[in-house]
Amino acid sequence: MSAFIRFSDLCANGQAKGRRVFIRADLNVPQDDDGRITEDTRIRASVPAIRMALDAGAAVMVTSHLGRPTEGQFKPEDSLAPVAQRLGELLGREVRLVSNWVDGGFAVAPGEVVLLENCRLNVGEKKNNPELAKKLGALCDIFVHDAFGTAHRAEGTTYGIAETAPIASAGPLLAAEMDAIAKALAQPKRPLVAIVAGSKVSTKLTILQSLAKNVDQLIVGGGIANTFMLAAGLKIGKSLAEPDLVGEARAVIEAMKARGAEVPIPTDVVTAKTFAADAPATVKKATEVADDDLILDIGPETAAKLADQLKRAGTIVWNGPVGVFEFAAFEGGTKAIAQAIAESSAFSIAGGGDTLAAIAKYGIEKDVGYISTGGGAFLEVLEGKTLPAFEVLARRAA
Ligand code: 3PG
Ligand code: MG
Numbered sequence: 001m002s003a004f005i006r007f008s009d010l011c012a013n014g015q016a017k018g019r020r021v022f023i024r025a026d027l028n029v030p031q032d033d034d035g036r037i038t039e040d041t042r043i044r045a046s047v048p049a050i051r052m053a054l055d056a057g058a059a060v061m062v063t064s065h066l067g068r069p070t071e072g073q074f075k076p077e078d079s080l081a082p083v084a085q086r087l088g089e090l091l092g093r094e095v096r097l098v099s100n101w102v103d104g105g106f107a108v109a110p111g112e113v114v115l116l117e118n119c120r121l122n123v124g125e126k127k128n129n130p131e132l133a134k135k136l137g138a139l140c141d142i143f144v145h146d147a148f149g150t151a152h153r154a155e156g157t158t159y160g161i162a163e164t165a166p167i168a169s170a171g172p173l174l175a176a177e178m179d180a181i182a183k184a185l186a187q188p189k190r191p192l193v194a195i196v197a198g199s200k201v202s203t204k205l206t207i208l209q210s211l212a213k214n215v216d217q218l219i220v221g222g223g224i225a226n227t228f229m230l231a232a233g234l235k236i237g238k239s240l241a242e243p244d245l246v247g248e249a250r251a252v253i254e255a256m257k258a259r260g261a262e263v264p265i266p267t268d269v270v271t272a273k274t275f276a277a278d279a280p281a282t283v284k285k286a287t288e289v290a291d292d293d294l295i296l297d298i299g300p301e302t303a304a305k306l307a308d309q310l311k312r313a314g315t316i317v318w319n320g321p322v323g324v325f326e327f328a329a330f331e332g333g334t335k336a337i338a339q340a341i342a343e344s345s346a347f348s349i350a351g352g353g354d355t356l357a358a359i360a361k362y363g364i365e366k367d368v369g370y371i372s373t374g375g376g377a378f379l380e381v382l383e384g385k386t387l388p389a390f391e392v393l394a395r396r397a398a
Pocket of ligand 2 (some may be wrong): 028
């Protein structure tokens with residue numbers, strides 16, 4: 001991975017003292033119908049950068065998007081007000097919310113932090129309008145990109161300002177994500193094992209193709225595994241699958257084989273006749289799936305074999321549960337994988353909403369090497385793309 005300026009280094013060198021620091025965080029949290037925050041991981045993950053800036057004696061501005069509002073049209077539900085309050089609680093100080101901030105005209109003193117209202121309300125943000133970018137850059141001495149969840153977007157506050165600000169740096173959260181990604185995918189300790197699971201091959205085909213060039217074992221799960229079972233000539237009954245992508249699945253299997261790597265195909269599965277929590281579960285050989293069967297999990301023999309491979313891995317990348325782990329009868333595979341990752345001495349990185357839910361369910365947070373805060377951004381990394389944030393920060397460090 002290319003070099004980038006770390007905000008932590010700027011702070012340690014005293015370069016942030018008395019400076020105007022603009023932090024782009026990803027405070028895009030889920031809310032209920034009354035606007036109450038239902039899950040605040042991203043706000044908590046953004047606190048270290050803000051504290052770092054305050055401790056360094058900077059005048060701190062923080063902004064984020066919330067949802068996907070229409071530019072130039074303020075609606076109360078798009079406001080960062082609930083986020084300002086939660087952030088204030090976490091920081092133990094008041095966080096003033098500033099509206100209409102693009103042209104400046106608001107005061108922020110060294111040692112103070114203000115939250116700048118939803119940046120996606122600014123006209124030109126989404127398309128990274130150059131005039132807007134110029135104004136954003138003029139607001140600060142140091143720009144800090146700390147929004148990994150939005151690092152795959154080239155918008156005004158995630159990209160344009162990184163070009164126009166006097167200094168553009170990576171905040172501690174973004175830097176940690178960059179370091180973990182480099183450790184897992186650029187210089188992995190081998191064997192490198194990836195678990196890619198989910199309902200559809202189509203949504204993760206580019207990830208599978210990209211990882212097929214790099215990993216030693218590509219474990220597939222969920223509907224994706226069903227399509228791979230079809231490609232391996234197995235019957236899957238009425239399980240979720242994409243028969244028109246069997247050719248692509250076969251190509252991935254062949255590409256892996258040609259490199260001496262493999263896509264382990266399940267040898268046993270857990271099936272049911274209906275998709276329901278109380279549907280009777282039957283373990284059967286992968287060669288014995290009936291026409292009216294639904295495959296809802298990998299079987300115990302497959303889970304044990306995969307667990308063994310995970311325990312012997314040097315590096316593990318995990319995206320997606322391998323079965324319907326929300327239903328107790330079909331959680332065995334995902335639970336076994338989670339426990340194997342927890343017990344493995346491999347460096348592991350995990351990301352994606354369902355994966356995080358599984359990690360929480362099995363309580364293995366502390367045993368995963370790195371849990372990404374990115375959804376779409378994490379998936380684009382797995383696709384082998386260079387995220388706009390990484391590209392611009394590397395260029396500004398040159
Ligand atoms: C997310 O929730 O994945 C990020 O905050 C990015 O949001 P976006 O998909 O609206 O750009
Ligand atoms: Mg979103």
